[in-house]
Amino acid sequence: MNTLELQKQANEIRKGIVTAVHSAKSGHPGGSLSAADIYTYLYFEEMNIDPKDPKKADRDRFVLSKGHTAPGYYSTLAHRGFFPVEDLTTLRHVGSYLQGHPDMKHIPGVDMSSGSLGQGISAAVGMAISAKLSGDSYRVYTLLGDGEIQEGQVWEASMLAAHRKLDNLVVIVDNNNLQIDGEISDVNSPYPIDKKFEAFNFHVINIDGNDMEQIAAAFAEAKTVKGQPTAIVAKTIKGKGVSFMENQASWHGAAPNDEQYATAMEDLEKGGAALCQK
Numbered sequence: 001m002n003t004l005e006l007q008k009q010a011n012e013i014r015k016g017i018v019t020a021v022h023s024a025k026s027g028h029p030g031g032s033l034s035a036a037d038i039y040t041y042l043y044f045e046e047m048n049i050d051p052k053d054p055k056k057a058d059r060d061r062f063v064l065s066k067g068h069t070a071p072g073y074y075s076t077l078a079h080r081g082f083f084p085v086e087d088l089t090t091l092r093h094v095g096s097y098l099q100g101h102p103d104m105k106h107i108p109g110v111d112m113s114s115g116s117l118g119q120g121i122s123a124a125v126g127m128a129i130s131a132k133l134s135g136d137s138y139r140v141y142t143l144l145g146d147g148e149i150q151e152g153q154v155w156e157a158s159m160l161a162a163h164r165k166l167d168n169l170v171v172i173v174d175n176n177n178l179q180i181d182g183e184i185s186d187v188n189s190p191y192p193i194d195k196k197f198e199a200f201n202f203h204v205i206n207i208d209g210n211d212m213e214q215i216a217a218a219f220a221e222a223k224t225v226k227g228q229p230t231a232i233v234a235k236t237i238k239g240k241g242v243s244f245m246e247n248q249a250s251w252h253g254a255a256p257n258d259e260q261y262a263t264a265m266e267d268l269e270k271g272g273a274a275l276c277q278k
Contacts, residue, residue: 001044003212004278009079010040010212011272014241015265016075016088022261024092027100030251031145032072034176034209034236039076041215042141051081054108060138061127063112065120065154066145066174067101068253074098074107082109118151120144121171125157128169128229139223143172147179150188155200161229162201169229170222171202174209176238178249197231209234243267 001009013036021027043049047060064073071091078085090096097106101115111127114120124142131138144154161169173193181187190196194204203225207214215234222230238252239245242264256264 004275006040006044006212008275009044010037011268011275013040013075013079015268016078016085017071018264020071020075020088020091021255023089025255026092027071027255028068028253030238030245031066031069031174033240033242034238035069035072035143035174037210037212037215038172038234039072043076043080046219054082058138061111061140063120063124063142064102064114065142066148067115070100070102073102077109117148118153121154122157124169125161128166129164131168139168141170143174146173146175146190147184149173149190158200165227166229167226171229171231173233174236175233176236178238180252182249193233201228202231203228205232207232207234209236210240241268241271
């Protein structure tokens, strides 16, 4: 896909996020929307995956460490063909396989169950070590929240990743600067994020995580790195694409009502129309 097609796809994924959370009457739209461009690039361009064979042995692995942003993950998997897009409206419903956090036992395409913050990166490091031990060529990607990196386990895992020279591991930090209680710099600042990963001997790339060209360049650069893991620190806008959700901590874990849903979808329709005119 070219950059414009990827941007259009990300817009469709954002529609799926808003639709799913509205249907569930609960969920986490803010951090799902901020990461939609990253999800899109990973699943439509970067990763070696096959929706018809979700468990193929040589597939690239993805771990959603910030598991609460499952609506973004699910919308991406659905639009990529792992399961029907229509099923997004069953999010968090009793009996649905699309529960509030990713479940590897029931959702096609999910490589790791997650949700307890700080733990996903450890699973990703384990997968990357496994590939090295087995001589396998697959790569491992994990997406963390910037509030999540306040967890000590993140840095334990990072220390091991660098010690084992895991150049098959890419850690992405969705740096939208907001967590449930407000700005991360006010709650418990992890800044400067890039310098911290550098101190743990990562190759660090800083990007605008809502700019598809910068995302593409970062993942291309990561593939050239040898002997150390890569951290992509992606500056994003929480709630990206929905006017009243952007940069609002209150939309970390809240669902739009019917009127808000209509406004959100109108915003995304306008965004899609603008892309079609390019």
